[in-house]
Amino acid sequence: GESVGLHLPTLSVQEGDNSIINCAYSNSASDYFIWYKQESGKGPQFIIDIRSNMDKRQGQRVTVLLNKTVKHLSLQIAATQPGDSAVYFCAEIPYAGGTSYGKLTFGQGTILTVHP
Amino acid sequence: GAGVSQSPSNKVTEKGKDVELRCDPISGHTALYWYRQSLGQGLEFLIYFQGNSAPDKSGLPSDRFSAERTGGSVSTLTIQRTQQEDSAVYLCASSLNPGLVFGPGELFFGEGSRLTVL
Numbered sequence: 001g002e003s004v005g006l007h008l009p010t011l012s013v014q015e016g017d018n019s020i021i022n023c024a025y026s027n028s029a030s031d032y033f034i035w036y037k038q039e040s041g042k043g044p045q046f047i048i049d050i051r052s053n054m055d056k057r058q059g060q061r062v063t064v065l066l067n068k069t070v071k072h073l074s075l076q077i078a079a080t081q082p083g084d085s086a087v088y089f090c091a092e093i094p095y096a097g098g099t100s101y102g103k104l105t106f107g108q109g110t111i112l113t114v115h116p
Numbered sequence: 117g118a119g120v121s122q123s124p125s126n127k128v129t130e131k132g133k134d135v136e137l138r139c140d141p142i143s144g145h146t147a148l149y150w151y152r153q154s155l156g157q158g159l160e161f162l163i164y165f166q167g168n169s170a171p172d173k174s175g176l177p178s179d180r181f182s183a184e185r186t187g188g189s190v191s192t193l194t195i196q197r198t199q200q201e202d203s204a205v206y207l208c209a210s211s212l213n214p215g216l217v218f219g220p221g222e223l224f225f226g227e228g229s230r231l232t233v234l
Contacts, residue, residue: 034222043120043207043225044159089158102149102211102223103172106158 012113019080021110023073023090030092034104035064035075038087047075047088077112085114118142120226122208128232129198137193137229141210148191149211149223150183154204162206165191198233205230 013019025033031052036044050057050064050073057064063076073090091104121140129135141148150162152175161175165185176182180198185191195202209223 041227043209043227045225046222049222091159101147101164101166101172102209103161103164103175104151104159104223105161108158 009108010111010113012115013080015080015082015114015116017080019075019077019084019112019114021075021077021088021090021112023075023107025071025073025090025092025107027092027094027105028071029094030071032093033064033066033073034091034093035062035073036089036091036106037084038089038109040086044089080112080114082114082116085112087111120208120210120224122206122226122229124229125227126230126232128234130234131200132197134194134196135198135231137195137206137231139191139193139208139210139226141189141191141208142212142224143189145210145212145224146188147211147213148185149209150191150193151207151209151225152204153207153228159207162193195231198231200233203231203233 034049035047037047038044048059048062048064050066055066061078065074077084087109089109090107093104120142123138127135146167148165151159152162153159163170163176163183164172167188168185180196183191183193193206205228207225207228209225211223
């Protein structure tokens, strides 16, 4: 079946470095993508989202890039901090011909570890 | 409350027993979701509520799983005759409205209920 998956299960970086977390998706009908951060013992927390009619969106220290040609999504974190250590999930919603609800398909997750 | 509240935070039960997991969404949020996160896995959609109705329950893994929502607020996920493969973290999320527009419409997740079936 169609799914959203991640290339790298773990990523270790030094504090201050930039981090890039990648995600591949297979559903060409995907219309809306979200990155979530999940810290140990907590629920996922929204980071940033992007719609399929865009290829880049920036937030505070984070940038999401979308390449629809190769069905690839990435999350860039600038000046990574120890507090950024968590599991990062990409998620997608296919276009539903109108308003969609939060039926997300999640990737497997990438563990980001930031060393001081 | 300030966020999505779930109880119990941890539940250990014996195989074959029934369990109930509770979710209190953010006040005013009309949409409520249940997801399941198994060890080492991503999150799987279980069911979506809009108000007290469940227009999408396609993710419920078997007829042992059921959920209800009352008063457009609290939801209960019930698992009957639990099996070991039901062990997981069950996450509840709510959103202000079901229609996702670019930007908010984001889901707010609770901290989950960890279920262990012995």
